[in-house]
Amino acid sequence: MNSDAASPRGEQKNHMEASANGVDRSAEADAQTPDSTPRWHQIFPVLTDAEIDRISRFGAVRRYAASEFLYRAGGMSPGMFVLLSGTIRYTARDGLGHRRLLRSQAKRGEFTSDVGMLSGKPGLVDAEVIEDVEALVIAPEKLRALMIGEAELGERIMRALILRRVAAIERGQGAVLVGPPDNERLVALQHFLQRNAYPHMTLDEGGADAIALLERMTPRRDDMPLVVCPDGTVLRNPDDGQLASYLGLVPEFDPGHVYDVAIVGAGPAGLAAAVYAASEGLSVAVFDCRAPGGQAGTSARIENYLGFPTGISGQALAGRAFNQAQKFGAHIAIPVEVKGLHCNVYPLEVELASSRRIAARTVVVASGAEYRRPAVSGLARFEGHGVYYWATSIEARLCRNETVLLVGGGNSAGQAIVFLASHAAHVHVLVSGHERGSSFLAVFRTAVASEMSC
């Protein structure tokens, strides 16, 4: 794991996991089938023998015996496996031991993995060999080469890998968060995981699983929220960096490597620079302290982006750009803050918050805008639990059927009004004369607003 993120306070695995093959029989009824899964043929395409021949130069044939795991949820995988013979069974699992049979693959030409494989991220499901498997194993860097060298096939594989991640996010089987619903840190972690497209779910504190976990972990007040990682490890009140580091989301950086381009910020400008530079064959590193997409990633709907006549959500736009940059081999490190730029040496050096330096011939600073905050006394006390600076599905849930006070009169405020209106009981809008037309935005739940001097 990257040393630029602090190491988390991990607890031992909880061993609540079911026995090795202990998939809930009742869960088998839920297994994915062509009838129950929209876009089945796009999610699980089958490569023909001719196509397998074409891509065989990107991988190596390997054999695995029954009951071996090709990879496990939360663990690394040597690459994408293209099945030549045998049977693989996929099981979704979370760190609390809930397992759900997803499907089995037995057809020659089916392949494993989701979009995280492009950058060698840990798997999200267990892939177990049921009948001896022979497979073509394609390592992440070769997979990226395949995407570019075999464009038509690459497009089909890329679409399948992206749709599988979307399905995993919908299942929510990944990290499990436990804490009071309006806990500031819980909300921040939900944002982080959502914006970084990592599957997760939040347990209701009153539910049986949460109660059992809380009894076992006996957390102190400042230990909340708890995060149960897919391997069963429980983190107490991790920050974004600790969580990302534990989940294997931050890439390793070779200290001796000089990048052609280092980019500060993974908003639309930074990701665009990454795609163009990496697609020209340059080596690219991108750093962002929060999430891909920058401000645009928080937009409910972007209508004026070139090439999307029906509009696109900011998160979807950011996800596409992120995957595109990964496809061309950009190393994207999130959350990693850049705190300095040293131009008195060449290659230039980008200094990270950990004080580590990354060398690059060119540096693109795409760090975007700094938010202004309303001049309201006591504001900081409520930020993250009652006062929010965006209006996403997370805030919509927190404000459901409540009265909301929205401060601002620019585009973002307009979008937030339309979005929140279908969730909140009532949305009041406060626009001071000189704010009209600016991009200033703050959302207050009114129970909180009444405690502050607005």
Ligand SMILES: Cc1cc2nc3c(=O)[nH]c(=O)nc-3n(C[C@H](O)[C@H](O)[C@H](O)COP(=O)(O)OP(=O)(O)OC[C@H]3O[C@@H](n4cnc5c(N)ncnc54)[C@H](O)[C@@H]3O)c2cc1C
């Ligand atoms: C709610 C909302 C809705 C919007 N809707 C639209 C719309 O419909 N149409 C439109 O055209 N525009 C819209 N915008 C504006 C648009 O999102 C911005 O113009 C655009 O995101 C700017 O892109 P950027 O890459 O320059 O900067 P940003 O999007 O601000 O990205 C900068 C990135 O740099 C990172 N960063 C900053 N400092 C550091 C550091 N030291 N180390 C590491 N990382 C750092 C930040 O975390 C951030 O991710 C909207 C903005 C908001 C907030």
